[in-house]
Amino acid sequence: MGHGCRRVGERIAASIGRITEAATLFVKAKDISKGGVLLALPALLSNGLLKHTKEYFKLPKGYYNLRHIFITLAFIVLLRIKTIESIKNCSPGEIGKIIGLDRIPEIKTIRKKLSILAEQEKAQAWNSVLSKQWMESNDESAGILYVDGHVRVYNGKQTKLPKRYVAREKLCLRGMTDYWLNDAIGRPYFVVSKAQNSGMLAALKTDIIPRLLKEVPNQPTDEDLLNNKYKTRFSLVFDREGYSPEFIKTMWQEYRISCYTYNKYPGQDWAEEEFREEEVKMHNGEIVKMKLAERGTYLGDKIWTREIRKIKKNGHQTSIVTTDFEPCRAAIAVSMFSRWSQENFLKYMMENFGIDRLIEYETTPLDETIEVINPEYRQLESKIKSVSQKLSKETSKFGKITLAMETEKEKEDMEKYLKRKGELYESIEIYTKELDELKKKRKETAKHIQIGELSESEKFSSLAQEKKHIMDTIKMIAYRAETAMAMIIRERMSKPDEAKALLRQIFVDEVDLNPDTKNNILTITIHSLTNEKSNRIVESLCNTLNETETVFPGTNMRLFYNLVST
Template sequence: MGRIDAYLYIDGHVRVYNGQQTKLPRHHVARQKLCLRATTDYWVNAMDGQPFMVINKAVDPGMIKVIENDILPQLEKRLPTFVNAEELKSDPLLHRFTLVCDRESYSPPFFKRMKAQRVACLTYHKYPGENWPEEEFLPYAVTLSSGEQTQLNLAERGHCLSNGLWVREIRKLSQKGHQTSIIGTDYRSEMIPLAVAMFARWSQENFFKYCREHFGLDKLVDYCIEPVSESVKVVNPEYRRLDSQIRSSQGKLNRLLARFATLTLDAPIEPDKVEPFLQKKTICQEEIEAFQVQIKTLKEKRKQTPHYLKVKDLPEEEQFQQLSTKSKHFIDTIKMIAYRAETAMANLLRETLSRPDEVRSLLRAIYSSEADLIPDDEQGTLTVKLHHLANRSYDVAIQKSCDELNSTETKFPRTNLRMIFKRKRRFFPPRQATPLTLKA
């Protein structure tokens, strides 16, 4: 088609807090494999990890509901129009932009609703089925979002979902023979850009990791609390408890059934051998029947228990609050601006380094290094002389950054002083003459 597609990456990040200041709702933290008191933020990023927006949810209704109720209305207001109405009307398979998410967004009804709104979805296949024959995969040279060249073994088929929606299924074959399946409702783009866009989703995970380490993403901004809206619905704690008991009992029952199936009599049929065997079978059968009765009783109780309750209807010991979001939203905005500015500088300096993966380390070193500020009211300038770093190979990169910043002719805030960035010259002390000793 030759059109520029907008790939927007959506993922949830669970911010874990101490929980001593206020009683927060519990969320499952995947990176710690624990259920902790926290809040969930849904971030929208670009392919290179640059953040666009963030939606905070004290009570997490799930990614699909957040996309449809919160993220999508904001994107429709803020995103530029890549496709006009006439093109959409003439081509029923054309889309406006693409949402790239992980397996949490897998839902055939959700894909169909997004297709009706002319929004393409790209995610991992939750139920990929059997492997495809390796003869279907062909090597393709691809260019990643970072500019790196690599080769991927790809294959494509059409796939019909459970609701009758046809999607594109693309699989990547690894060197060890593992097949990664992705599905999408983008019917117009080539296969290679879709594969690159899906596997670039790790840029968002890298963004979370980097911002936790260097931008204080999980840092508590303030200790103010506010009540949760009484109309918000949450899972009934009693329903969750019954569901947990059913799952536990069902697991024990499955193990008993497996053990019962393995009980066989291999010895000769004699009274002294048969009686112990029948006794074991009888005991196992009684345990199975007891668990079946227990599971049936628990399911009846769960059926009579409401699945969801409003916050106001929760028992007093289950009540919780949420952290104030006013300061948090302001700080998150500053962090997004700072990260986008750092990414722009990283893209500028990456070409000058022999190891491009060190560019953000170089930028952090520049930010923390000392500098001389020399104001000149007559010339209307403010000269910023950057000190040298320990690594002399960084000097070329620093000089290029200074030249680029000087070309913007930026004025220092609240003054008329134009900022000039320079790199201090290295001082090399003169070498002392070494006396020559003449041998006879």
């Protein structure tokens, strides 16, 4: 039955269908490796780990139920076990003790359970209801939302995904693009994955905006919008990838959604005398000083916007444009520059939670009516670029040799000069003619075609996403839980930025379990950390967690946390 299996009778009963699930039972134990992750359970539950799971998912009778699977997956995420296969490197019996079982499921069992859940195709619905609740629990943060794309590079051979630019690699590589939606301090709401390389604006129009119109809480009524022409439903913040005066105009005029982005074409610098130093409070609580100036600008001859600029000590000016007319310019600057919290989130999720790792190896067909870049058009673009470069090079040589004619040396060797000039002129004519023909052909070629119109060699599928959506949602819950815990302990730390590093240390620490079935209390005693200062922080965290009076799911046992030295 595998390492750590002690409840043999229940396992046999589950295998023949005599019981629906294994009971969650805790036994007295000492020095449980990585048991510190139990301190994250109240935060995981409050962020929705087991909320609505029974509404959207079902598992057949067996030893492990939904609750066991979801808690196990959340714990392995927080323990930085980045793939399901990596579970083999940890002690199954040790982690099993902290979820009230003899051992956690084997790798093949977890994969099987995930496959059953994926077949139900409820991952998006589950994430949607959680996302809505997260927004409602902090409706002020939900008023300003951050969108950013992240490419998951794919090197497999199951499908030939289109290439796209990967900024962190500075290369064009095959992969999927995930568009993440976060709040101002980086907490995630949901993610939209795209196999086709249609860009951020397409994802916003087709997937993100329709969902936000349904989920963002406390949106103004139509009457409110009519009475105040500057009022916005909510705001979207994105980088230059989303810069489009036409899109910004559409968002404002059709939906009253305001957009924040960097000005792609800022033009000349403003006079330094226009800038005034202002003290502003960032969303993470940090107080900073910025030199800001503001003007109005008619963006791309499409829509009137506010333009706020920040000037650095070296004179560099950063230009922000927005259709949000109500906040002061300092608030606009804070909201735009808080976009880096989303960049930090994506980097953190890659390094700690493995959001780029494959969960499954299957592919799924795409809707054949989806439009993609015509490969023939792309080839013509590439050829035009190549010929243009050659033409530019030959034209430059022709200009140089013409100017050089004035020297005595060239006059003495006129025959050689005229021959070279003629060769260059002939090359220029050939390249010019070729370029004109290519441009004419490009004009006659459709830029976009449907996937169904692609040749068999060019067709591609999407990587299967259902299991990924389940795991991504669990990782979002884990990140939000960890962030909530970090916000509790950072107040007691001299270096608040190290809060999550301390939590990582806590999660892998050893604990002792002492169940009191008479009083329904499960005492979790965490072992001492490396120094007294950290111990005091852990002790304070334990007191805060005890105030939640969290009951371990599937039992009547209230969790009580303390430090071994107390």
